[in-house]
Amino acid sequence: MKKKWITAVLCLSVLTTTTGTFVKADDTVQEESILEKYEHQHREVGEAVYRKAASAFSGGDGSESAPYEISSAEELQYLANLLAEDALNDYRGKHYILTADISLNDVSNYKNWGEERPAYDWKPIGTEAAFTGVFDGNGHVISGLYLNRDIEESNEEDSSDYGGLFASVYQGTIKNLNLTEVYIEVSGERSRVGGIAGMASKTQILDCTVDGKLIGYDGYYGGIAGSASGTISGCAFAGTVSAAKNLQNGQSGQAYLGGIAGDFSSAIVGTGDESADAFEGITNCINKGTIEVENGCQSALAAGGIAGTNSARITGCTNEGTVEAKAAAEEREEPGTSALSIGGIAGSFVVAVLGEDGVIRDCENTGTVVADSANTGGIVGTIDLADPRYAVTIENCKNTGKVFSANHYYAGIAADAGVKADNTLTIANCTNEADFTEGEGAGIVYELVMQKGKVLLSGNANHGKILSSGQNAAGILCYTANMGDDWQLDLENCENTADITSEGNVGGIAGFTAYYKTDTAATSFSILNCKNSGNLSSSTTNGYIGGILAVDGFMQTQTVMDGCENSGKISFTDPWVMGETDLKTENDEGEKEDASLFTLSVMGGGIVGRIGEAVLLSVDADQPDGQEINKKDALVRISNCVNTGDLSYEKPKKGDGVTEEEFQKAAETYWKASMGGILGDCSCTNGYSVNFENCTYHTERGIGNTELPDIE
Numbered sequence: 001m002k003k004k005w006i007t008a009v010l011c012l013s014v015l016t017t018t019t020g021t022f023v024k025a026d027d028t029v030q031e032e033s034i035l036e037k038y039e040h041q042h043r044e045v046g047e048a049v050y051r052k053a054a055s056a057f058s059g060g061d062g063s064e065s066a067p068y069e070i071s072s073a074e075e076l077q078y079l080a081n082l083l084a085e086d087a088l089n090d091y092r093g094k095h096y097i098l099t100a101d102i103s104l105n106d107v108s109n110y111k112n113w114g115e116e117r118p119a120y121d122w123k124p125i126g127t128e129a130a131f132t133g134v135f136d137g138n139g140h141v142i143s144g145l146y147l148n149r150d151i152e153e154s155n156e157e158d159s160s161d162y163g164g165l166f167a168s169v170y171q172g173t174i175k176n177l178n179l180t181e182v183y184i185e186v187s188g189e190r191s192r193v194g195g196i197a198g199m200a201s202k203t204q205i206l207d208c209t210v211d212g213k214l215i216g217y218d219g220y221y222g223g224i225a226g227s228a229s230g231t232i233s234g235c236a237f238a239g240t241v242s243a244a245k246n247l248q249n250g251q252s253g254q255a256y257l258g259g260i261a262g263d264f265s266s267a268i269v270g271t272g273d274e275s276a277d278a279f280e281g282i283t284n285c286i287n288k289g290t291i292e293v294e295n296g297c298q299s300a301l302a303a304g305g306i307a308g309t310n311s312a313r314i315t316g317c318t319n320e321g322t323v324e325a326k327a328a329a330e331e332r333e334e335p336g337t338s339a340l341s342i343g344g345i346a347g348s349f350v351v352a353v354l355g356e357d358g359v360i361r362d363c364e365n366t367g368t369v370v371a372d373s374a375n376t377g378g379i380v381g382t383i384d385l386a387d388p389r390y391a392v393t394i395e396n397c398k399n400t401g402k403v404f405s406a407n408h409y410y411a412g413i414a415a416d417a418g419v420k421a422d423n424t425l426t427i428a429n430c431t432n433e434a435d436f437t438e439g440e441g442a443g444i445v446y447e448l449v450m451q452k453g454k455v456l457l458s459g460n461a462n463h464g465k466i467l468s469s470g471q472n473a474a475g476i477l478c479y480t481a482n483m484g485d486d487w488q489l490d491l492e493n494c495e496n497t498a499d500i501t502s503e504g505n506v507g508g509i510a511g512f513t514a515y516y517k518t519d520t521a522a523t524s525f526s527i528l529n530c531k532n533s534g535n536l537s538s539s540t541t542n543g544y545i546g547g548i549l550a551v552d553g554f555m556q557t558q559t560v561m562d563g564c565e566n567s568g569k570i571s572f573t574d575p576w577v578m579g580e581t582d583l584k585t586e587n588d589e590g591e592k593e594d595a596s597l598f599t600l601s602v603m604g605g606g607i608v609g610r611i612g613e614a615v616l617l618s619v620d621a622d623q624p625d626g627q628e629i630n631k632k633d634a635l636v637r638i639s640n641c642v643n644t645g646d647l648s649y650e651k652p653k654k655g656d657g658v659t660e661e662e663f664q665k666a667a668e669t670y671w672k673a674s675m676g677g678i679l680g681d682c683s684c685t686n687g688y689s690v691n692f693e694n695c696t697y698h699t700e701r702g703i704g705n706t707e708l709p710d711i712e
Helices: 073-085 274-278 660-670
Strands: 068-070 095-098 134-136 141-143 146-150 166-170 173-175 178-187 191-194 197-206 209-216 219-222 225-233 240-243 255-258 261-265 281-283 290-294 301-304 307-310 313-315 322-326 340-343 346-351 358-361 368-371 375-377 380-385 392-395 402-405 409-411 414-419 424-428 440-442 445-450 452-458 466-468 472-474 477-480 486-492 500-502 505-507 510-516 522-528 536-538 543-546 549-555 558-562 570-572 584-586 592-594 600-605 608-611 636-639 647-649 671-676 679-682 690-693
Touching: 068 073, 178 191, 191 209, 191 261, 209 219, 219 240, 219 307, 240 255, 255 290, 255 346, 261 281, 290 301, 301 322, 301 380, 322 340, 340 368, 340 414, 346 358, 346 392, 368 375, 375 402, 380 392, 402 409, 402 440, 409 445, 409 477, 414 424, 414 452, 440 445, 440 466, 440 472, 440 477, 445 452, 445 486, 466 472, 472 477, 472 500, 472 510, 500 505, 505 536, 510 522, 536 543, 543 570, 543 679, 570 600, 600 647, 647 671, 660 671, 679 690
Parallel strands: 068 095, 095 134, 134 173, 141 178, 146 178, 166 197, 173 197, 178 209, 191 219, 197 225, 209 240, 219 255, 225 261, 225 281, 240 290, 255 301, 261 307, 281 313, 290 322, 301 340, 307 346, 313 358, 322 368, 340 375, 346 380, 358 392, 368 402, 375 409, 380 414, 392 424, 409 440, 414 445, 424 452, 445 477, 452 486, 466 500, 472 505, 477 510, 486 522, 500 536, 505 543, 510 549, 522 558, 536 570, 543 600, 549 608, 558 636, 570 647, 600 671, 608 679, 636 690
Antiparallel strands: 191 197, 191 225, 219 225, 219 261, 255 261, 255 307, 301 307, 301 346, 340 346, 340 380, 375 380, 375 414, 409 414, 505 510, 505 549, 543 549, 543 608, 584 592, 600 608, 600 679, 671 679
């Protein structure tokens, strides 16, 4: 079924930032998403007309104590012309200050600027020479900035591909500035477009606000800056940043969009300049706007409420707006696969050749983050740690907003995390409070892939109900796969308090873990001091539920679970209804014959649902089955764990076309239930490869599988 997203556009008269500055916002409301209308295409609206520039500034000499004074649109155009005429002139590094509000165009027809060009186009400051000075808006407003360009020849990047009030800023400062009624549309490859600056390298952008519409097709687009490094602090965006395949000329490519920055990277990379440590990253910024992305034929794309893609530091930021990604019908990925990443704070968090550790700290998403098919996270869509020199940390972050992906998985904090280098990914003290009632959602992280390195999930909590239609669901970490041969995964002091319901496997803390270890691998997995109090249920007739962990499939990996508690109910709610089709099948001649059924199993444990093919580290694997279950050197060790939750399941039922005798025989042969106070089942041939110590439960058996010796 086609899903139609209705996007709310910010409707307010004043946007207040953390510094008390303000920005006017469009007082109209769009009834339909731009994406639904497919309006994103470059429009031929006539030749650009530029305002005649003044011949001098109002006053000042460009020094810090006497900055050049700008009081009119003509004087602002004069500055732009000066930096366009001579790439090495002295004006690029001077000090400037606004002394009045400036109107670049009559904005009475602003709503129609997409089709009707206003009187004047804007020539960005720093088109030929990057601005390196200080521009102080002095709390004033610049309104009516209009830029509509079709960049047809862009084989090499240069500042002509950049759009904004400033094209390019290098080691400069822009502060105390408000832009309203901004309209920028740039068609071309590798463009960089932002309300304040297209490119801002090692630059400070302080206490600035932007309200407007920014539209592009390939490159980096941000409400404040297209591509940036340095510091962006106390800034706010209220408007629309959008990108799509150019339907007019067929252009498509890579688009990265953010409410504050399309791309934000380290100011240290490639410079050796340790003074760059003084930069703070993106801090105390807010997005109230709408970030819309249409995939088209794009090979890679990321969108975030704060940054499209981040490889540095984001702290103290909030997304209150909407981030929406939608694949065009002809380009939509199959369910479960996606090249798109969207997040309330950052679409992608890519750490490779950074120059510094990557950090997202003290951030919150209260807005809406939705996708047709994308890695979708309340904080981050995708995490990619690829450089062994630098670690990645997400801490003290919270999601309370709506997060959803119709044809892909999503999570309250991060949808997908990959660790490819020998360093550490830490997600600590993060919380999800939003309910996820459709699709495949997880409380904190959905998927984790580790080739090497270490992952620590510490102090995280999920308080949002999860109703999943996928194969796996969990409060903290849902699924691990494609593991390498040298890694360490630790979950500690995490908690789930919400009910979780799935059509597949369910874990209060972790869901499905799987890894087929080689003889040379060095791997370890631990869950320490974690708690689940939510009720866990599944409608599957063949799956697993664990109060803490659904499935431990880390074969031959040292696994430790200690100090964990479950008080939630564990239940399989839908019985297997055995009908005639379960017993018969058609041969090539269309005749019915006996079917070969596979075994259906429901396995539930107060702590672990199922343990896979575990073997001993130092005990002879040839020993008879069922001996010495409490060996201290067992590969899987479960200690000091407590379960007080009840366990239940529905027995099979006889359907139409089946005799009672057939039903009883098939049920005994092809179906089983293993429900235990601590462990549901261990499929390993060596029952003694799991060690239990000081575990407490109130059910009849600690291990559900009666073919294995119970916990002593």
